Amino acid sequence: MxxxxxxxxxxxxxxxxxxxxxxxxxxxxxxxxxxxxxxxxxxxxxxxxxxxxxxxxxxxxxxxxxxxxxxxxxxxxxxxxxxxxxxxxxxxxxxxxxxxxxxxxxxxxxxxxxPPAAVTKAVFDARAAEERRLLERTLRTQRRLTAAAASGDGLDGLLRAWHLATGMAAVVCDVLGRPLAGVGTQAPTVLAQAAEILEAVALRGLRGSAGGDIPSGRVQVQPLGAARLRGFVLLLGTDSTESRLLSSVLVSLLSVELERRHLADEPERRRRAALLARLFAGDLAAGHAEALLKSVGLGTGPIRAVAIQAQPGPPPGAARAEGSNRREDVLALAADLALAVPGGLVRVIGTTVEAVLPEGTDVTSLLTRFAPGRPAGIGPAVTPQHAALTLRQAIALLPASVELARPVMATEAGSVRLLLSLGSPAVLAAFADTALAPLDTADGDGELIETLRVWLETNGSWAETSALLGLHRHTVQNRIAKIAKLTGRQMERCEDRVDLWLALQAREQATGH
Known part of the structure; x- marks a missing residue:
């Protein structure tokens, strides 16, 4: 003491x-x-x-x-x-x-x-004795933790040894915050109470750690893993010198245990990758495809494919030689996703990671957490026997995702806005000005531009355009005739209408309104 x-x-x-x-x-x-x-x-x-x-x-x-x-x-x-x-x-x-x-x-x-020196010496001797006792207790506890790690009892054995030595409750969870093991009467409530602290640490990966007060007491959150984040440990109790020394030992041993579990899960990841290859084969009957999903704990509802282009380079805070660890990084991303996505249906093809997700999965959050900044295509939701179709569309969207520097969904693929978004604002503005400049010059109040926009959006309906603008039908016809004369376009031709409509869309895209 x-x-x-x-x-x-x-x-x-x-x-x-x-x-x-x-x-x-x-x-x-x-x-x-x-x-x-x-x-x-x-x-x-x-x-x-x-x-x-x-x-x-x-x-x-x-x-x-x-x-x-x-x-x-x-x-x-x-x-x-x-x-x-x-x-x-x-x-x-x-x-x-x-x-x-x-x-x-x-x-x-x-x-x-x-003499005052006698008091100083007494304080020094007492503190030195306490530090010796602390070191001896720490070494004894470290030996107990090490023995627990070697016993084969896994996370549960380690946490039991920790609780016996310190009396502190502890919880280990995976990268998604799902509990893996816990000890202490307060353990079941710690994860929910410390959700905000856990999220803050997760954003920094292996470089993060934090503490805070929750209803159950003072909690410390530490990341677990060697080269990549594998999970977290939450320690509930006083932040004493002894607990800080011992927690560093516990974090190291838990990290080793989670790495061991990761390696032990490799055969299962390969099995699921093989199942995914069969699902993507494209020649499955509906019943067979549904049976494959059921075998990994998924329902038979709609699914969608996601293709992620894994780029070489070091993860945050680590130095990697370009090329030599490229395959390792791709496999690590696939392993992270296999843990995170329901069913764990993930595989690696070259430098692309492919996965199948149930329709209701929050794909955006998933990519933000595990593949930030990586190009990704998100296929449409289809019935299980059409998995190959959603995969083809997901892969086809990767070039657009590279250009836009964000994930692209299949629902955008047929949109003119996606096509226009591939151009820079300057290119879009130049295209729009080329087609619309004669109207800008003659149309100071914007009446012609607005009439053209409404007329094109109503598929050239005189009656609907008149009603929407509150104009007489003949006024609308006169304005469209004037637009045709100024631009040199033949308004009955589909090609000319498309050019003018694209010019209006490009201007809107370039200006943001």
């Missing part, structure tokens, strides 16, 4: 006596030093026992009040006042004792014959 003022007072050889401030005897002592300055806080870090003869303090109660206040603000552990015939004071000034009592600052006296 840490050295307290009460422990220091109990050392017989120091001949210390309590004069005031008994409420603060449980304060932890970090150091001890002698000082005669009247404002010692500038030299303090907190937890010090300050020894003085009050040589410069004087007898003014206001000076005493300022001195005690300075020690209190500096979080002093205690004040030791030297008394004796040849010292400035032979007894404790009443004002000084009253002030120390009021603020709970232990005021001790020490006789003239005991």
């Amino acid at each position: 840490p050295l307290t003022v009460r422990d220091l007072l109990a050392i017989p050889s120091l001949h210390l006596a309590l004069a005031a401030g008994g409420k603060g005897l449980s304060r932890t002592v970090e150091a001890a030093y002698a000082s005669e300055v009247t404002r010692p806080s500038a030299w303090m870090e907190g937890g010090e026992v300050v020894m003085t003869t009050a040589l410069l303090l004087g007898a003014d109660p206001q000076d005493h009040a300022a001195y005690v206040d300075d020690l209190s603000r500096a979080r002093a552990a205690a004040l030791v006042l030297g008394l004796g015939p040849s010292l400035p004071l032979q007894h404790v000034p009443a004002a000084l004792g009253d002030l120390a009592e009021q603020c709970g600052l232990p005021l001790l006296t020490i006789p003239e014959g005991v």
Whole structure:
């Protein structure tokens, strides 16, 4: 246990006596030093026992009040006042004792014959002994944790050994926050209560860790894994020096265990990749395709394929040689997705990761979490026997995703907006101006442009355009005739109508409205 003022007072050889401030005897002592300055806080870090003869303090109660206040603000552990015939004071000034009592600052006296160095040495020896005891306890606990890791009991064995040694509740979860193992009566509630802290750590991967207060107490969240994030451990309890030392050991052993589990899961990932290859074969009957999905715990509802172009390069915070670890990075991405997607149907083809997801899966969140910044095509939802079709469309969308620097969904593939989004604002503006410049010049109030837009959107309906614009039919016809004359377009020709409509869409895309 840490050295307290009460422990220091109990050392017989120091001949210390309590004069005031008994409420603060449980304060932890970090150091001890002698000082005669009247404002010692500038030299303090907190937890010090300050020894003085009050040589410069004087007898003014206001000076005493300022001195005690300075020690209190500096979080002093205690004040030791030297008394004796040849010292400035032979007894404790009443004002000084009253002030120390009021603020709970232990005021001790020490006789003239005991040197201040004896107090300093006693504090040093006690702290050194405590550090030795802490080190011995830590080594014993480390041996227990290591033995648990070698026992083959996995995560449960490690957490039981931790709880037995520290009494702290702990929970291990995977990268999605799903519980893998827990120990302690509060373990079942920790994950839900610490969701925000866990999410903050997850955003930083292996570089992140955080602590905070939750209804169950103080929680520490640490990432687990070697080269890649494999999960998290949440430790509930006091953030003591001993727990910090031991938690680093626990994190290392848990990381090794999760890496072992990852390697042990490789045959299952290969089996599911083989199932996915059969699903993508394209010649399956409906019943066979549904049976494949059921074998991995999925229903028989609509599915969609996702194709992700895995790019070479180091993950955040790591240095990788380009090319040499490219395959490793692709496989690691596939393994992450196999853990995250329902059913785990994921495979690697070259540098592309392909997966099948149930229709209701939040694909955007999934890609943001596990494949940020990577090109991705998202196929349409289809019945299971048409998995090959959704995969072909997902792969076909990868070039557009590369250009747009974002995932692209199949619902966008037939959209003119997707086509227009591939061009830069300057190119789109130039295309629009080329077609619409004659109207811009002759149409100061924008009437012709607006009439053209509504007429094209109503497929050239005179009656509907008139109703929407609140104009007479002949007015609309005159405006369209004027547009044809200004632009040199034949409005009955499909090609000319398409050109003008694309020009309007391009201008909207370029300007954002």
